[in-house]
Amino acid sequence: MNYIFYFLIVFSIIIGAVNGKLQDVVNSVMSGAELSVKVAFSLIGIMAFWLGIMRIAEKSGLLAWISKVLKPITRVLFNELPEDSPAIGDIAMNFSANAFGLSNAATPFGIKAMEELQEVNKDKTTASNAMCLFLGMNTAGFQLIPTTVLAVLVGIGYKNPTEIIAPTLLVTLIAFISAILLAKLGQLISNKTSICKIKNKEVEND
Amino acid sequence: MTKLLNLISLWALPVLLIGVLTLGICKKVPIYEEFTKGAKDGFKVAVNIIPYLVAIVVGISMFRASGAIENIASVLVPLLSKFNIPADTLPLMIVRSLSGSAALGVFSDVANNLGPDSYATKLAAVMVGSSETTFYVLAVYFGAVGISKIRYALIVGLLADLIGIISAVLVCNWLFA
Known part of the structure; x- marks a missing residue:
């Protein structure tokens, strides 16, 4: 993250200067900072509402039931999680909300899932394999109906906007599956390299 | 097919709310108290x-x-x-x-x-x-x-x-x- 942050800022200033847009870049610092707080504050109410609903779902045993139903899938995907982890119910709620286009509800569910994953994470500043997988699945943005896109298309007088739904679904499904496979590949590679490191240390100790 | 999909997206939220709240009441969960406890974290x-x-x-x-x-x-x-x-x-x-x-x-x-x-x-x-x-x-x-x-x-x-x-x-x- 350190390099990404450094790259974004230093690279933008240099390119901005070359393009003669340095003033715009300077202005964007202020507007960006303002925007991020606006986004966070606009989340408060939505977040509070859905976290409240989520708590009822948890207390009434709905989440436990969902995680039980999904166990065959989640056990393969999140193989490093304890079997009865409460994160699984939250992850399931996050994906259902995303799939049905309730992106407002999906974010609080996703954050709740992250908190549960953090509970069982050994190093609290480093992302666990389960977290990377969950994040990857989320960035693929799986949804059944792209409501915002449809609204724009209807707005410009597109005759048959729903013909977009099928190809979008196909593409998002491909991206979703590749995210899972890539995350699993990352897990495999990083586990292997950490085993190598431990082995090297053992050799040094001998 | 597309009509069905639009119907699903319209009804997803209402069904979720009715379902969660009804289940809570049936299981004798104090839904108002639990809601506010959860919402506090927002x-x-x-x-x-x-x-x-x-x-x-x-x-x-x-x-x-x-x-x-x-x-x-x-x-x-x-x-x-x-x-x-x-x-x-x-x-x-x-x-x-x-x-x-x-x-x-x-x-x-x-x-x-x-x-x-x-x-x-x-x-x-x-x-x-x-x-x-x-x-x-x-x-x-x-x-x-x-x-x-x-x-x-x-x-x-x-x-x-x-x-x-x-x-x-x-x-x-x-x-x-």
Whole structure:
């Protein structure tokens, strides 16, 4: 993250200067900072509402039931999680909300899932394999109906906007599956390299 | 089929609310008390993500203001015509992992300028609809729990975005071209 942050800022200033847009870049610092707080504050109410609903779902045993139903899938995907982890119910709620286009509800569910994953994470500043997988699945943005896109298309007088739904679904499904496979590949590679490191240390100790 | 899908998206939220609340009442959960207990965390979570969001959003808006996206686009344009990709959709491919509102803005531009019958509008619609803003998800989800060492998460997100772009081009070429 350190390099990404450094790259974004230093690279933008240099390119901005070359393009003669340095003033715009300077202005964007202020507007960006303002925007991020606006986004966070606009989340408060939505977040509070859905976290409240989520708590009822948890207390009434709905989440436990969902995680039980999904166990065959989640056990393969999140193989490093304890079997009865409460994160699984939250992850399931996050994906259902995303799939049905309730992106407002999906974010609080996703954050709740992250908190549960953090509970069982050994190093609290480093992302666990389960977290990377969950994040990857989320960035693929799986949804059944792209409501915002449809609204724009209807707005410009597109005759048959729903013909977009099928190809979008196909593409998002491909991206979703590749995210899972890539995350699993990352897990495999990083586990292997950490085993190598431990082995090297053992050799040094001998 | 599409009618059914629209119906599902309209009823998803009401069904979820009725279901959760009814189940709570049946199981004798004090739903009002539990709701307010859960909702209390909303403020805390939103405030927790602010530092992470500021870092990412400022970085991204500086990047966009610098004109780097236009520069990358102008380099890639000759390459695109080979694959039958309209040049108007290029800024969208670059911006969609960075900023959701910008991606939607570019898409509306393309749709309004080129009209409903153009191939570019259809391709852009599929691209926007099939993706989520990787950097935003990263900042919010990892920020909420204070993760700063992200390991391979960003690479996975961006590679999946790239695969999404390629498959959007292939699928649209097959269906609409």
